[in-house]
Amino acid sequence: DAKTTQPPSMDCAEGRAANLPCNHSTISGNEYVYWYRQIHSQGPQYIIHGLKNNETNEMASLIITEDRKSSTLILPHATLRDTAVYYCIVRVGAGGGADGLTFGKGTHLIIQP
Amino acid sequence: GAVVSQHPSRVICKSGTSVKIECRSLDFQATTMFWYRQFPKKSLMLMATSNEGSKATYEQGVEKDKFLINHASLTLSTLTVTSAHPEDSSFYICSAAYSNQPQHFGDGTRLSIL
Numbered sequence: 001d002a003k004t005t006q007p008p009s010m011d012c013a014e015g016r017a018a019n020l021p022c023n024h025s026t027i028s029g030n031e032y033v034y035w036y037r038q039i040h041s042q043g044p045q046y047i048i049h050g051l052k053n054n055e056t057n058e059m060a061s062l063i064i065t066e067d068r069k070s071s072t073l074i075l076p077h078a079t080l081r082d083t084a085v086y087y088c089i090v091r092v093g094a095g096g097g098a099d100g101l102t103f104g105k106g107t108h109l110i111i112q113p
Numbered sequence: 114g115a116v117v118s119q120h121p122s123r124v125i126c127k128s129g130t131s132v133k134i135e136c137r138s139l140d141f142q143a144t145t146m147f148w149y150r151q152f153p154k155k156s157l158m159l160m161a162t163s164n165e166g167s168k169a170t171y172e173q174g175v176e177k178d179k180f181l182i183n184h185a186s187l188t189l190s191t192l193t194v195t196s197a198h199p200e201d202s203s204f205y206i207c208s209a210a211y212s213n214q215p216q217h218f219g220d221g222t223r224l225s226i227l
Contacts, residue, residue, distance in 0.1 A: 044208075100208075101157075101208075
């Protein structure tokens with residue numbers, strides 16, 4: 001799986017949009033971009049994933065650049081409960097598949113009141 | 114949908130005892146389940162991959178005789194930490210996957226060995 005690079009931490013004001021960047025310059029054509037988050041002392045929570053088109057669901061939007069070398073996760077209206085470590089993961093295949101996920105260090109997003 | 118339940122959420126036991134952790138997919142049949150471990154201030158590390166009815170595949174450095182995995186049905190996998198010692202104290206997390214859906218995680222089990 002391709003490696004990802006994320007900033008170690010970010011702050012965002014409550015009510016504002018939180019934009020979390022991820023670089024994955026060595027991504028292959030059949031690798032998807034996944035985002036998970038982990039709130040303190042809980043298991044990771046799936047957020048969203050995509051291949052090359054932008055994706056949106058009830059939690060967030062995922063913007064993938066045309067060259068697919070980077071992406072941005074957008075939380076449109078951040079709340080205090082969005083404070084968590086956000087992981088950007090690149091892996092082959094659209095689903096759970098037969099392989100476990102490789103977690104990097106992620107971005108610690110802190111939502112400020 | 115896609116709920117994964119893990120039990121117990123926390124366990125404290127004496128050194129030398131064995132501890133069993135259960136992972137259940139509540140509303141779907143999981144073709145594959147995964148076990149991860151997370152030490153304080155570190156990322157999750159994959160320990161093993163488990164397919165229903167077959168032997169688990171362990172990551173390099175994970176002792177299969179110490180961490181016994183049973184995946185007897187499409188909704189249940191268990192991890193048994195045998196003869197646990199203080200260095201096995203960690204946060205153990207399972208995930209489950211089916212078909213082309215993303216992996217979904219349980220809420221983890223915090224294991225403390227005294």
